[in-house]
Amino acid sequence: MHLDDSLLVERSRDGDLDAFEELVKRYESKVYTITFRFTGNHADASDLAQDAFIRAYQALRSFRGDASFATWLFTIASNVCRDELRKQQRKKKVSLDEVMSQPGGNPSLVTMDMSPQECLERNETQDLVQRQLNSLSEDQRLILVMREIQGLSYEEIASALECSLGTVKSRLSRARRSLKQKVLEHRELFDIKIRLPNKGKEG
């Protein structure tokens, strides 16, 4: 499999777009999942995923084959998300999310909306999880995507985000705990589908 990849990488380097398209075919789903989980909507996810592939294509010469092409590509995908995050932070585009503004929950700010159609199309629980992800800050969402969706190690995250291992630990911990908090706030929504363990805060 990786042998094939490296052959295709060779050809793509020589400008063979058909070879590169084969690589795209192999990894588009993984790359798209990363960008979709990060953005929470198809339009932006599509743009970012395409950016990732274009960046990869243009950077093929610098790919030395130390890691697998897949790993290298996914790193680019999360870099694209990270850069988008930085762009977003510069020009905050925020809108109110309806679910978040339900009674009992803090109206949360989310960066991107999902269309009603998109919501209907997907499984309710998954949709709710994605919505809670959307309601986190972008850097929290990014580190969660890297760790839980991409399955990157702490070391890999540290090098991608250019920070220390300790920072990864604490950031990831904070991101997970805020997500847990969001989920618990909407516990009644999740209880339809899943059983969260009972909260016994007395100790």
Add this chain to the structure above:
Amino acid sequence: MQCQEVQELLSAYLDGMLDPSEREAAGRHLEQCPACRSELEELKTVVDLVRDLPPVDPPAGFRQELRRKLERKTGPVRKAGFLAELTGGRWPRILAVAASFLLVVGLAADWNGVPGKYGVPDLGARVDSYTVNENIAREGSYSGSGEARVFSVELSGYGASGPVQPGIASGEAGPARKVQAERDLAAASSASPAPLKGNAEVSDESLQARKIAAGNGVSGMAARSVAAVPPAVWPDRQVQAAVEVEVEDKTRAVQEVISIAQKLGGTAAVPPVGDGGEVIMTVPKDHFEEALEEIGKTGKIMSANRLQDEKADLLKFTAKITETASPGTPANDKSGLGGGGTAGTLPPGSVTPVREPEESRTEINGVKKEQPLTAENDPAAESTPATATIRVRLKLR
């Protein structure tokens, strides 16, 4: 260890990322503290929720759009010849569609009238797209390989004598160049033994030859190549409507459109140039609306435009063609058609021209090389054909 402290370690604890000493301390605390155990469980549940999110497939057309972007950045990669790409390649389809549209625009212009004069479509948007194609033609975007040169001959014949800007129309030289261009194309096209011809057919054309040629056109279409000319549907005054349809299966749709034409007592065939995704149909005028309706059933209609009448100009133009075309051309055509009339998917008899242009032909021949016909002195102008010609563009969904 305090609960607060432990709960901050739980995330790393889940991942096995704690130092051995921290891990041990946290473990001991968890054994004794139900609150922290509950906290750990909740955390694990939430992490699993995210990890269990399914992969998401990119939307349809993702790869195609990406490819377009990459080509724009890097320039198209041409490995095969251009004509080969037209028929075989998957990616160059867009180029092919653009190119064939350009050619069709040129053809339609010839049908519609004199180069430089255009059957002005109803929608301004379409005029814009013509202009764009015109620019492509002038830039010579399609030359570069051996085959592409053949292609650019066609462009100079059809497209560059193009009608949007009268300034670049070649005037008197136009028809002659066009005929030459067609011969070049015929020589280059191995798919068709029949020399290709255009409006010159008006000068000398028998009903029989037209039938055979129509059969040729259909067989050529079936072979999905740049096939023989179907003069049976050639200049029947002009194209009165242009329809763009999105279909699942191009080849089948072409067949369907031909069937529609036949059902309504008309004819249809694939023009000699293009990618085979274009059908010109001629039907009795009474069945014009019905034909459009039927075409709509072959797929999803993307656009439908009625084109304007430019009858007088067409007459002038056909007269000029008659003047310019060498006497040998029609004879060659006939023999060529006879030799090429093989294995049409439709029996020649089933393709019946809607209009026998007996009178107009005679008249045009009568004034050959003497005086150009005008709408005023041409008797054929009064006998308006009772047919309507529709250009059907089929696009893959």
